[in-house]
Amino acid sequence: MGPDRRFRFHDAAMRADLCARMAAAGVAHAVGPGGAVRFAAADEQGFDDAAVDVRDAAFGPFRWHVCMCEPGEVAGYVAYTAAHGIRYVRETNDDETWFLLAREHDPEEWGLW
Numbered sequence: 001m002g003p004d005r006r007f008r009f010h011d012a013a014m015r016a017d018l019c020a021r022m023a024a025a026g027v028a029h030a031v032g033p034g035g036a037v038r039f040a041a042a043d044e045q046g047f048d049d050a051a052v053d054v055r056d057a058a059f060g061p062f063r064w065h066v067c068m069c070e071p072g073e074v075a076g077y078v079a080y081t082a083a084h085g086i087r088y089v090r091e092t093n094d095d096e097t098w099f100l101l102a103r104e105h106d107p108e109e110w111g112l113w
Contacts (some may be wrong), residue, residue, distance in 0.1 A: 002039055003028075003029065003038035003040055003070060004038075004040060005038065005039050005041050005044065005047070005063045005094060006032065006036040006037070006038055006092070006093075006094050007036065007037050007039075007047065007051070007091070007092065007093050007094075008034065008035050008036045008052070008091065008092040008098075009089060009090075009091055010039065010090035010091065010092070011058075011089045012035070014019050014054050014058060014089060015031075015035050015037065016038060017057065018036060018037055018050055018054045019028065019031065019053065020050060021047065021049075021050035021054060022037070022039070022047060022050045022055055025046050025049065025050060026046070027039060027043045027046035027047060027050065028040065029043075029047075034101060036092070040073050041043065054086065055100060058100070059100070059102055059103075062103070062105055063102060064100055064101065064102060065100075065103050066091065066098045066099070066100050066101075067099045067101060067107050068096055068097070068098055069097045069098065069099055069107075070098075071097065074089075074097055076112040077099055077112070080092065080107075080110050080112060081099075081107060086101065086102075086105050087102065088100060088101050088105075
């Protein structure tokens with residue numbers, strides 16, 4: 001089955017780590033334009049396992065969470081994190097924008113919407 005899913009860490013080192021982990025696990029994938037990692041939906045569990053390992057390596061095991069962000073909220077998230085010195089990694093999962101944050105940061109408490 002062909003690659004019908006797209007995922008991108010907006011951090012080059014994390015993207016490279018993801019690709020290396022997917023390759024080591026035998027998950028077929030390709031890197032498309034802009035660095036999106038493409039894989040088959042049938043391989044989603046292998047992708048998920050690799051992505052969790054990359055997130056754990058970046059933030060510590062069980063020390064992170066992913067927040068989905070509506071298109072109109074992206075600029076507010078970016079501005080708030082910059083103004084408050086909050087580390088995040090932007091992710092694109094198919095056509096959705098996600099923010100990977102340390103667990104102690106809760107966007108629902110930021111009063112952005």
